[in-house]
Amino acid sequence: MKIKEMGGKLRARAGAMRDKLSEKPDVRKMARDFWYGKPHEERRLGDLYIGDTGLYKHREWRGVVDTMYYFNMIWLYNYIHMVTDVMKYGGGPVMGPVNLVKGLMRYRWMGQPYLTVMHWFDRGLEGMRGPILRGSAWHYRGMTSETIRQFMEMFASDKKLNGGKESEQWKHNIAHNETVSGSIFYGFHDVLEDIPLEMIPYFVTCHVNNHTVLNYIDAAQSIGLPSDPCPMCQAEYGLFVLDDYPDYAPTMITSNEACDGSVATSVLQDWFLNRPLYAMPQPMRYDDPLVQEHCQREIEGAWKFIEEQYGVKFDWDMYCKYAEEQNKLTAFEHEKWDVAANTPYYPINGVAQALYRIYYSQDGNRPIWHEIDAHVRKIMNNTVKNKIVTLPKTRHRAIAWSCAPLYYSNWCTWAYNCWGINCVINMDSLMFDQYLRTDTYEHALEDLAWYNEKAPMRAMAVGGHEHILSLWSYMERFNCDMVIMYDQLQCKGMQGIHGVFEDEFRKRDIHAIWVPHALPDKRTVSRKEIRKIISDYMITVMREEPLDPTLVDFEDDSSW
Amino acid sequence: MKKILLKILGIAAFIYGLLFAVFYFDLDGKFLYYIFEPAMIKHFDNMKREDNTTMPYEMKENVSRE
Numbered sequence A: 001m002k003i004k005e006m007g008g009k010l011r012a013r014a015g016a017m018r019d020k021l022s023e024k025p026d027v028r029k030m031a032r033d034f035w036y037g038k039p040h041e042e043r044r045l046g047d048l049y050i051g052d053t054g055l056y057k058h059r060e061w062r063g064v065v066d067t068m069y070y071f072n073m074i075w076l077y078n079y080i081h082m083v084t085d086v087m088k089y090g091g092g093p094v095m096g097p098v099n100l101v102k103g104l105m106r107y108r109w110m111g112q113p114y115l116t117v118m119h120w121f122d123r124g125l126e127g128m129r130g131p132i133l134r135g136s137a138w139h140y141r142g143m144t145s146e147t148i149r150q151f152m153e154m155f156a157s158d159k160k161l162n163g164g165k166e167s168e169q170w171k172h173n174i175a176h177n178e179t180v181s182g183s184i185f186y187g188f189h190d191v192l193e194d195i196p197l198e199m200i201p202y203f204v205t206c207h208v209n210n211h212t213v214l215n216y217i218d219a220a221q222s223i224g225l226p227s228d229p230c231p232m233c234q235a236e237y238g239l240f241v242l243d244d245y246p247d248y249a250p251t252m253i254t255s256n257e258a259c260d261g262s263v264a265t266s267v268l269q270d271w272f273l274n275r276p277l278y279a280m281p282q283p284m285r286y287d288d289p290l291v292q293e294h295c296q297r298e299i300e301g302a303w304k305f306i307e308e309q310y311g312v313k314f315d316w317d318m319y320c321k322y323a324e325e326q327n328k329l330t331a332f333e334h335e336k337w338d339v340a341a342n343t344p345y346y347p348i349n350g351v352a353q354a355l356y357r358i359y360y361s362q363d364g365n366r367p368i369w370h371e372i373d374a375h376v377r378k379i380m381n382n383t384v385k386n387k388i389v390t391l392p393k394t395r396h397r398a399i400a401w402s403c404a405p406l407y408y409s410n411w412c413t414w415a416y417n418c419w420g421i422n423c424v425i426n427m428d429s430l431m432f433d434q435y436l437r438t439d440t441y442e443h444a445l446e447d448l449a450w451y452n453e454k455a456p457m458r459a460m461a462v463g464g465h466e467h468i469l470s471l472w473s474y475m476e477r478f479n480c481d482m483v484i485m486y487d488q489l490q491c492k493g494m495q496g497i498h499g500v501f502e503d504e505f506r507k508r509d510i511h512a513i514w515v516p517h518a519l520p521d522k523r524t525v526s527r528k529e530i531r532k533i534i535s536d537y538m539i540t541v542m543r544e545e546p547l548d549p550t551l552v553d554f555e556d557d558s559s560w
Numbered sequence B: 001m002k003k004i005l006l007k008i009l010g011i012a013a014f015i016y017g018l019l020f021a022v023f024y025f026d027l028d029g030k031f032l033y034y035i036f037e038p039a040m041i042k043h044f045d046n047m048k049r050e051d052n053t054t055m056p057y058e059m060k061e062n063v064s065r066e
């Protein structure tokens, strides 16, 4: 029976092959696909993956021009510039690579994830063509360069890598929580170096290669700390439990940002670091007029702390210079929002928009951001002038709200390729929306306090319901017809307002897709589950067909 | 001179072609995924680490603005 069945199958297969061979190849179409790349509906991007690894059998063929652009100006360009950045920021062509190897072998967060960075580009840029491929790739380049600058500065002055030596550079560094914004330090910018402690060891790793962070979450729980707080805070103090933090500065400045989960991080950091530490909390209900002065005094307290610890003076002119530089970045961000909101010509995709914005506005003014903005401005001027529709298969314009899954920030690239959902803007892009006045000291301090109060997640997630519910006005402003509602399962603040949103979505007749996740921890809700939730909604509620059916259901559990 | 130039051009073209093959067939990704990352994981799993929890926790001097 079995042999008969097999024989039948073989005959059927041979018949299908015969049919295929007898079909005349459409040479003109093949040539067209080779030159321009296949039309969106014929790409079958899901067929490129190897099992659940996320690796490609081969990278995508995007047509001659875009493939060669990707190869030359993204893949090669970034590999080459990674080497030059290591030398530039790490102390020259000899000490740069030496310090890099030392850091690579010492810290898991460095040795495991960062060399896989080009796959981070690949995931975010899948399916992109033309100007949006270029504009988004420049954003990735900016983040990569700034990441290298930060870890090379850490390694060059790290006591752990340099035989316990307190070098001059070590003595001139300030460590601070990644949630303390770089703008706090503008008055010391030319004499001291401020480097956020967790941005590179924790935050960026989750996006580049989400395997590493799990070690730190588990380490935090291994010493009896509870497992239900936000996994962001767990991972941040897990770094200390595993002795995997670089020792590059004599002091530390902490914050309770984004929420009170971070207070525990500060307490534990105070214990593990055992050195002068200034805690600079910001009020949760930040737009209460009564808390403004308190917040300003906290910032002045941080400045006084720095003056005392480092023997340097806060320099008002220096502050103004960098605050004004930062205002230029904010002005360009507003231009970008304007194009994103009112035209289909925006040359930056959802993931590049979200990550770049959160990175530079948190990090503060650095030359690389101006360099990147100049490239992007050129591209954007061109798309607007020539009316180039950058995501032509858009069926829905979505806004993503609340705290995002770090291990799947590129879900929006998938959602566009698979369903035509164009994630135009997200909550994290809209925070820090504040110019810094420099006409008087009082105005400067007032705006700086506001700026820091409008930090990620605090601004619109846990800073009061009136901010969380500003979603409706942003939906209107960005012309969105759909909401991707992130549902961080361990975020007590956002869980508390879940029901209100359910009611409001129903009342306002808004298509909203709830996306559960656990910030950096992919084990709680996998990427595949997130895709399934979105696809189920698109099929059963929207009754739509996928643009690329190979992307509806595929495995990627073991991918970076 | 022309010969040397041609030779240099040939070598450059060969390297460029080779790099394109690495790019197109995702050989960088495969190397990092199958060889480099597992080796690094092994290295970090076997690494001796300080037990930071032995650090005493005392009340610190008040270093705030007062």
Ligand code: SF4
Residues within 6 Å of the ligand: A230, A231, A232, A233, A257, A258, A259, A260, A261, A403, A457, A458, A461, A462, A488, A490, A491, A492, A493, A494, A519
């Ligand atoms: S996700 Fe929620 S719990 Fe975690 S830091 Fe942000 S606001 Fe706090």
